[in-house]
Amino acid sequence: MTDAPAPLTPVVFHVLLAxxxxxxxxxxxxxxxxxxxxxxxxxxxxxGALQRLADTGWVAEVDDxxxxxxxGRAFALAPAGREALRREAERITxxxxxxxxxxxxxxPEVRG
Amino acid sequence: xxxxxxxxxxxxxxxxxxxxxRSLRLRHGRQMAEDARALMxxxxxxxGLRGVVRAAARLARDLAxxxxxxxxxGAPRRASSGGPGMGFALATAxxxxxxxxxxxxAVVGVVGTxxxxxxxxxxxxxxxxxxxxxxxxxxxxxxxxxVTDVGWREVGDVFEKAVSWDLDAFTVVGEGxxxxxxxxxxxxxxxxxxxxxxxxxxxxxxxxAGDGAAAVAVISHRLWRDRFGGDPSILGRTFRxxxxxxxxxxxxxxxxxxLGPDAWHFNRFTDVLVPLRADQPVYAGRLRxxxxxxxxxxxxxxxxxxxxxxxxAQDLRVGLRGVQDAYTARVRPRLLVTLSAAFLVLxxxxxxxxxxxxxxxxxxxxxxAVRRALGAGGAGLAAPLLAEGLLLALGAAALALGAAxxxxxxxxxAVQARVGAPxxxxxxxxxxxxxxxxxxxxxxVVVGLALGLVPLHAAARATPGASLxxxxxxxxxxxxxxLRGLLxxxxxxxxxxxxxxxxxxVRSALHLEGLELGFDPAGMEVANVGLRQARxxxxxxxxAFYDALVxxxxxxxxxxxxxxxxxxxxxxxxxxxxxxxxxxxxxxEGALPQVVHPSFFGVLDVPVLRGRAFTPEDGSGSVAVAVxxxxxxxxxxxxxxxxxxxxxxxxxxxxxxxxxPGAWRTVVGVVPEMVTSLGEETPVVFEPHxxxxxxxxSLAYRVRPGAPxxxxxxxxxxxxxxxxxPLYGRVSLEDAASxxxxxxxxxxxxxxxxxxxxxxxxxxxxxxxxxxxxxxxRKEVAIRMALxxxxxxxxxLFLRRALATVAASVALGAAGGRVLGGAxxxxxxxxxxxDPLVVLGGAVLLAATALLAxxxxxxxxxxxxxxxxxxxx
Numbered sequence: 001m002t003d004a005p006a007p008l009t010p011v012v013f014h015v016l017l018a019x020x021x022x023x024x025x026x027x028x029x030x031x032x033x034x035x036x037x038x039x040x041x042x043x044x045x046x047x048g049a050l051q052r053l054a055d056t057g058w059v060a061e062v063d064d065x066x067x068x069x070x071x072g073r074a075f076a077l078a079p080a081g082r083e084a085l086r087r088e089a090e091r092i093t094x095x096x097x098x099x100x101x102x103x104x105x106x107x108p109e110v111r112g
Numbered sequence: 113x114x115x116x117x118x119x120x121x122x123x124x125x126x127x128x129x130x131x132x133x134r135s136l137r138l139r140h141g142r143q144m145a146e147d148a149r150a151l152m153x154x155x156x157x158x159x160g161l162r163g164v165v166r167a168a169a170r171l172a173r174d175l176a177x178x179x180x181x182x183x184x185x186g187a188p189r190r191a192s193s194g195g196p197g198m199g200f201a202l203a204t205a206x207x208x209x210x211x212x213x214x215x216x217x218a219v220v221g222v223v224g225t226x227x228x229x230x231x232x233x234x235x236x237x238x239x240x241x242x243x244x245x246x247x248x249x250x251x252x253x254x255x256x257x258x259v260t261d262v263g264w265r266e267v268g269d270v271f272e273k274a275v276s277w278d279l280d281a282f283t284v285v286g287e288g289x290x291x292x293x294x295x296x297x298x299x300x301x302x303x304x305x306x307x308x309x310x311x312x313x314x315x316x317x318x319x320x321a322g323d324g325a326a327a328v329a330v331i332s333h334r335l336w337r338d339r340f341g342g343d344p345s346i347l348g349r350t351f352r353x354x355x356x357x358x359x360x361x362x363x364x365x366x367x368x369x370x371l372g373p374d375a376w377h378f379n380r381f382t383d384v385l386v387p388l389r390a391d392q393p394v395y396a397g398r399l400r401x402x403x404x405x406x407x408x409x410x411x412x413x414x415x416x417x418x419x420x421x422x423x424x425a426q427d428l429r430v431g432l433r434g435v436q437d438a439y440t441a442r443v444r445p446r447l448l449v450t451l452s453a454a455f456l457v458l459x460x461x462x463x464x465x466x467x468x469x470x471x472x473x474x475x476x477x478x479x480x481a482v483r484r485a486l487g488a489g490g491a492g493l494a495a496p497l498l499a500e501g502l503l504l505a506l507g508a509a510a511l512a513l514g515a516a517x518x519x520x521x522x523x524x525x526a527v528q529a530r531v532g533a534p535x536x537x538x539x540x541x542x543x544x545x546x547x548x549x550x551x552x553x554x555x556x557v558v559v560g561l562a563l564g565l566v567p568l569h570a571a572a573r574a575t576p577g578a579s580l581x582x583x584x585x586x587x588x589x590x591x592x593x594x595l596r597g598l599l600x601x602x603x604x605x606x607x608x609x610x611x612x613x614x615x616x617x618v619r620s621a622l623h624l625e626g627l628e629l630g631f632d633p634a635g636m637e638v639a640n641v642g643l644r645q646a647r648x649x650x651x652x653x654x655x656a657f658y659d660a661l662v663x664x665x666x667x668x669x670x671x672x673x674x675x676x677x678x679x680x681x682x683x684x685x686x687x688x689x690x691x692x693x694x695x696x697x698x699x700x701e702g703a704l705p706q707v708v709h710p711s712f713f714g715v716l717d718v719p720v721l722r723g724r725a726f727t728p729e730d731g732s733g734s735v736a737v738a739v740x741x742x743x744x745x746x747x748x749x750x751x752x753x754x755x756x757x758x759x760x761x762x763x764x765x766x767x768x769x770x771x772x773p774g775a776w777r778t779v780v781g782v783v784p785e786m787v788t789s790l791g792e793e794t795p796v797v798f799e800p801h802x803x804x805x806x807x808x809x810s811l812a813y814r815v816r817p818g819a820p821x822x823x824x825x826x827x828x829x830x831x832x833x834x835x836x837x838p839l840y841g842r843v844s845l846e847d848a849a850s851x852x853x854x855x856x857x858x859x860x861x862x863x864x865x866x867x868x869x870x871x872x873x874x875x876x877x878x879x880x881x882x883x884x885x886x887x888x889x890r891k892e893v894a895i896r897m898a899l900x901x902x903x904x905x906x907x908x909l910f911l912r913r914a915l916a917t918v919a920a921s922v923a924l925g926a927a928g929g930r931v932l933g934g935a936x937x938x939x940x941x942x943x944x945x946x947d948p949l950v951v952l953g954g955a956v957l958l959a960a961t962a963l964l965a966x967x968x969x970x971x972x973x974x975x976x977x978x979x980x981x982x983x984x985x
Contacts, residue, residue, distance in 0.1 A: 011180035026140070027147045042174020043144035043151075044132060049180045051136050056182055072143040 008088045014039060015049045016058070016077065016085040023062055025071035026050060050075055058084055114156050114164055121168045122149045124558045128175050136179065159251070162242055169550050201495035205503050208496070215472050219465045219504050219563070222873060224511030226454075226461030227556060229866065231516035233454040234548050236527055237447050239541045245436050246376050246537035248307045252399040254408075254432035260416035264299055264394040267415070270408045271397030273301040278392065281808075282384045283354040283642060283838050284339060285362055289831075291339055292642060292838040293353075295329075295384030302385070303330070305398055306377055312336075313347045313369035320387040329365040332383040333373040346370060353384065354644050354836070361646060376537050378439050396435070405432055436536075443533050445938055446859065452935070453613065453866050456606050460870045462559055463603040464877040465504070466566045470596050471884045473567030480567075494568055501564025502557065509556035516544045516552075529851075530858040569595065600878050601921040607867065607874040608925025608958045613932040614867035615950035616943055617860035623942030624853050627793070630741075630786035631681065632717035635672070635815040636845035637823075638680040641830065642838050643807045651732055654805035657833065659728075661811065662709055664829040670819035671826065673715040676801060678707035680810040681788040682848035683841070691797060693748030694758040694776065700747050703740075703795040704788060705761060705774075707804045713739075713783065715814055723755045723781035730780075730800040737800060738777035744795035745782050754779045759797070811839070859939065871958070875965045882914060883969040893973045894981035903974035910970035911963060918962045922955050929954065 008016070018024060018032040030046050033039050053059035058081030061073050077085070095101060125148045129141050148171050155163030209216045244250035252272075264276040278297040283290050302308070303315035310330060320326050329351075331340075340346055347369070352362040365386060375382065399408055412430040420428065440447075473480075483493060524539035535541040569592070641661070648654045658676045665674035688702030710726040712718070721742060730737050738759065745754035761774035777799065785793040801809070811830075815822060823842070830839050886893070893906055933945030943950070 006183040008182065009180050009184050012182050026143055027150055030147065030151070040170050042171050042177075043140075043147045044129075044174045045177055045180055046147075047140040047144050048132070048136060049182075051139060052179070052182055058182075072140075072146070 005084075005087070007091060008084065010039075011041065011045055011049050012053065013085070013088055014041075015046065015053065016081055016088075019059065019075060019077040020082065020085060023074040023076035025074050027071050029075070053081065056080075114161050117161065117164050117168075118149065118152045118156065120558075121152060121164070121171070121554070124554055125149075125171055125175075127558065127561050130561075131175060132179065162244070162251075165242060165547055165551070168554065169547070172550055172554060201499040202503070204496040205499035208500060209503060212472065215468060216504065216507075219468055220507040220511060222461045223458075223465050223505065223556075223559060224508035224515075225869070226458040227508050227512035227552060227559075228515035228519075229869075230451075230454045230458050230555070231512045231544070231548060231552050232519060232523065233447075233451050234551060235516060235520055235542055235544060236531065237451050238545065238548050239535050239537075239543075240440050240443055240447060240531070240533070241436075242547060243536070243541070243545070245378070245439065246307065246541070247305070247435065249398060250435060252401075253305070253396065253435045254399060254405070255396045255435060255438055256394055256412060257431050257433045259393050259395060260412070260428070260430055261393055261419045262412065262415045263391055264397075265391075267394050267397065267412070270400065270403055270411050271394070272400045273305050274394045274397035275299045275302045275305050276388060276392040276395045277302060277381075278388060278390070279379070279381045280355050281642060283644070283836070284335075284351055284384075285354065285836050286352050289827075290836055290838040291335075292640075292840040293331075293335055293339075293383035294381045295386065296381045297388040297390075298385050299388050299392075305396070308371055308375045308377065308382070308385075310369035311372045312344075313367070315369055316385070316387050321389075322387075322391075323389060326387065327363055327365045328368045328387065330369040330371060330385045331367055332371050333375065335383045336370045340367075374538055374540075378435065378536075399432075408432060439533070439536065443531050446531065446855075449935055449939070450859075450862065452932075453610060453863055456610055457866050457870050458555070458559075460603050460606050460610075460873050462562065463599045463606075464873045465559075465563055466599045467596060467603070467877045467881055469501075469563055469566050470592065470599070471880055474592065474884070474888075476567070494564075497568050498561060498564035501562070501566075502560035504563055505556040505560025508559070509553055512552060512556075513544065513549065516548075520544060530855055532855050566595070596881055597917050600874075600881050601917045601924075603870075603874040603877050604918065604921035604958060604962060605924035605928060607870040608922060608954055609928030609932050610863070610867040610870045611954045611958065612926070612929025612951055613936055614860070614863040615954055616933050616936060616940055616945065616947060617856075617863050619943040619947060619950060620940045621853075621857050621860035624856055627787055628784070629681070629849065630718065630784045630793075633681075633845040633849050635817060636716070636812060637815060637826075637842060638683050638810050638812045638845055638848070639826075639839050639842035640808065640810050641676075642840075643809075643834070644836065645807060647834070647836075648807065651802075651805045654807070655731075655802045658709060658801055658805065658809065660833055661830065662711055664833060665811065665813050665826055668813075668822045668825035668829055670816050670822035672814040672816040673711065674811065674813035675711040675715040676709040676809050677712055677812055678801075678804075678806060678809055679704065679788070680812060680845070680848075681786070682845065682852045683810065683843060688794070689764070690762040691744070691748070691759055691795075692762050695749060695752075698747070699762060700744055700795060703744055703761075703797050705764075706796050706798045707801050707806065707809070708798050709801045712798075712812075715812065718783050718786070721782045721784060723779070725781055726798070726800040728802075731802040736775050736777045736803055737780045739781040739783055739798040740779055741785050741794075741796045742782055743785055743793070744797070745779070747795075754782060761797070812845070856939070856941070871961075874958075875961055878914075878962055879965040879969065882910065882966045883972075885913075886910065886969045886973040890973060890976065890981050894976065894978035897974070897978040898982065903971070906974040907967060907970040910973075911966055914963070914966040918959055918966075921962075922959050925958065926951055926955055 014033045014037060015029055018029045018036065021032075024032060026043065026046050029050070030041050030043070033041055033046075050059060054061060054075075058078055059075050060078045062076045063073065096105075122145065126145045129137055129144060132141075151170070152164050152167040155167040157163075159166070245253075247253055264274045267274045276299050280295055280297060282293045282295045284293055298316070300316045300318045300321050303310075308315070311333070313330075315330055316328065320328060331346075336342060336346060339351075340349070343349065346367050348366060350364050350366050352364050354362050365384070371382065371385075399405065403411070409429075409431055412432075413428065416428055416430050480493065520542050521539075524535060524542040527542055528534050528539065643654060643657065648657060662674050662676055665671055688704055690699050690701055691703045692699040708726070710728055710730070713720060713725040720739075723739070725739065726737070740754065740759070748754065748759060749757055756778060758776045758778050760776045764774040777797075783796075783798075786796055788794045788796065811826070813822075813826065827839055830837060896906060897903075929951060930946060933940075933947075937945055
């Protein structure tokens with residue numbers, strides 16, 4: 001990986017974040033993202049992202065014997081994916097530490 | 113409805129998955145379709161049809177988004193991978209459609225018209241049934257049913273805001289003529305709950321409710337404009353009004369606010385809103401977020417039971433009814449039937465377009481064969497055809513959207529009148545919003561894909577060699593012929609079903625038009641009169657007033673006769689109540705309690721069949737009497753003489769005693785059946801006004817034919833008797849009667865128009881197919897003719913071939929008509945769903961015209977010069 005990889009797309013970030021708690025089905029990812037961030041994704045976005053992530057090696061399809069057959073196969077975060085998520089989270093928290101952002105967060109008219 | 117929508121959207125979504133790369137479809141396509149359905153089903157459980165529509169919109173937005181990339185600033189996207197892309201396909205499709213303008217115009221016109229119909233109906237369905245009422249957080253607004261003894265202040269555990277009200281008629285007096293204004297005594301949260309905001313001043317304050325509340329009022333924009341001339345300094349001004357709450361003397365109210373011109377409420381009682389003084393049970397409220405509906409119903413039930421205490425109340429169950437369900441209960445079936453009919457028309461139009469496409473694609477077999485021979489396969493062949501279908505459908509959608517945009521604002525007033533309920537939020541609510549546009553676009557995409565798949569089906573079956581060998585004539589294999597037969601047959605069957613439904617409605621409308629009203633409405637005018645308790649405290653004073661009013665109005669020049677009646681036909685909506693007759697016969701489930709002046713029967717030209725009408729001697733001191741309608745008499749005393757028998761209302765509500773049986777009355781006369789409202793004959797029990805005088809009656813008078821309108825004279829006659837009694841809501845009885853019949857007439861005309869359009873399309877489709885088949889078989893016909901076959905034999909040949917299709921579709925269509933008729937049952941008056949005249953008539957009409965559509969092109973073929981045809985080849 002190069003020294004400054006480009007930021008992840010928001011969709012990919014949210015999908016990885018959803019999977020960081022453990023393997024989920026595509027439908028579960030959709031629901032988790034919606035609960036976490038209010039982002040209403042559709043199947044095309046979720047499965048498109050999952051497939052690209054699988055191709056990149058960040059996500060692996062796993063068998064889920066206990067799960068609901070109707071939900072299909074489950075997806076799990078691979079070590080490389082967890083690393084990418086960690087880096088992205090660092091990048092964002094780094095941003096949040098910057099003076100301008102903190103001023104923005106504390107400004108009363110924005111807070112209200 | 114919900115399941116149908118889910119199934120349709122799921123099917124469309126499955127097709128739309130084609131937009132994604134093949135690799136994604138192969139690996140996850142099935143799961144994606146499965147999840148799309150799961151999304152809609154979950155939304156349906158939470159929010160019903162509205163949730164499904166929202167989920168469908170979410171799927172549509174998702175389809176429009178590109179497949180997400182992993183990193184934000186990746187390498188520039190490759191242009192499409194190998195081969196011609198969608199742009200090429202669109203360009204090819206556009207060229208191909210331009211080359212064939214007649215086909216393009218026909219398909220866009222037919223499908224566009226059907227889509228436009230659907231857009232208009234969808235907009236109405238959306239305005240009434242789908243879009244929430246224009247109240248804040250309307251999905252959590254519920255009415256409490258039944259109303260209990262639980263007060264509006266005691267339900268904080270259930271409702272965020274709870275309200276109660278008491279409807280009232282305010283007679284505003286002072287300068288000028290008295291005005292009657294519909295209003296209500298309301299609790300302070302009423303305004304916030306229903307989102308009624310003032311343009312001037314404020315609404316009511318919490319401390320203004322309850323005992324000894326201030327006499328302040330919020331008035332409607334209409335009252336402000338009409339009564340107070342839009343006075344900008346209205347705030348703080350006072351007005352005097354009589355109310356039924358305090359009928360003894362006029363009360364003075366101070367205006368503290370004026371509602372906006374677009375304030376909308378589900379009833380019209382918003383002209384004067386004043387603080388509620390008495391402690392009242394809760395009527396409605398907005399549920400707390402943390403209380404689910406079932407829990408709320410349990411809580412309310414236990415509150416009500418605790419309040420009642422005694423044993424019978426333990427069966428009491430308190431329920432909640434959504435405001436929208438309550439408002440639209442009556443219009444829902446009619447709207448949904450119309451929507452189904454519009455959808456049938458769309459199906460027929462699509463089948464029609466499919467037939468045209470098939471006929472055209474058969475002619476293009478050579479073009480497709482050349483493309484295949486040159487190596488185009490799968491996607492390369494399919495893309496331009498699918499693109500053609502999509503272009504056609506989008507053209508149709510554009511036409512439909514344009515028509516909807518242009519027509520909806522014009523239609524709003526008519527729709528309100530015909531549907532029978534004001535549009536929620538005012539006439540502007542009938543508009544093309546995102547929901548309607550999305551559904552319409554989604555539908556047209558499905559239609560477009562279907563139109564593209566039809567020729568693809570044909571192309572996939574043809575072998576290049578055979579098509580090329582056949583030259584320009586094109587060959588049609590058995591599969592394509594079957595598809596064509598199926599489409600035409602389906603069209604015919606569906607249009608017969610629609611035709612049957614429309615026929616039933618037309619017969620029903622004709623039945624209502626021809627109904628004997630039981631009285632003569634010609635020249636009759638009706639207006640409501642309201643009396644004040646203080647001035648007319650007892651029956652004697654009211655009877656004296658009404659007697660004087662009848663006498664004075666009868667003397668006005670131009671008036672042929674006047675009377676007084678409580679529930680004027682077609683004007684008042686009185687409740688029917690069960691009646692029992694003395695002597696054991698079955699009680700009647702519902703008769704109209706009616707109160708009339710003795711002059712009623714003479715003035716309205718109601719013949720007395722047996723016994724007598726009322727006379728001035730039927731007063732409060734004499735025996736209680738009644739005149740009843742024929743059918744009611746037969747029901748209560750079958751085969752016996754009703755005169756002299758006694759009857760009473762089983763249950764009469766009474767504000768003070770809580771209700772009980774009414775007084776026994778002796779039948780003194782029988783009159784014919786009477787149509788008073790709802791377009792139905794209603795059993796009536798007439799009572800003389802001198803024995804049941806009320807404060808609110810209607811004045812009815814007949815205008816002498818050719819006389820100048822005596823309106824001012826009538827008003828003056830009333831004012832001379834009582835200057836403070838309002839006279840309001842004056843209408844002509846003929847207008848009221850025809851307005852009451854308008855919905856059924858309109859509905860019949862609407863479905864009739866749908867059916868006529870569908871019928872025409874089906875015939876055109878059939879004609880096109882046969883004409884094409886005839887053209888293809890010109891050579892065969894020519895050889896037969898050359899060998900000595902006569903024209904008649906050739907025509908019979910084609911008729912015989914079409915007969916199976918026509919017969920099958922007549923059978924199917926008749927069965928479909930039976931189903932549609934069953935769905936229409938509630939809308940039908942005086943005609944059964946299986947009416948033989950309509951069913952047989954429709955079938956014969958369809959069969960005859962269908963065979964004509966076959967025979968015309970066949971005759972053409974049999975007249976051609978055989979040698980000329982053979983030489984052409």
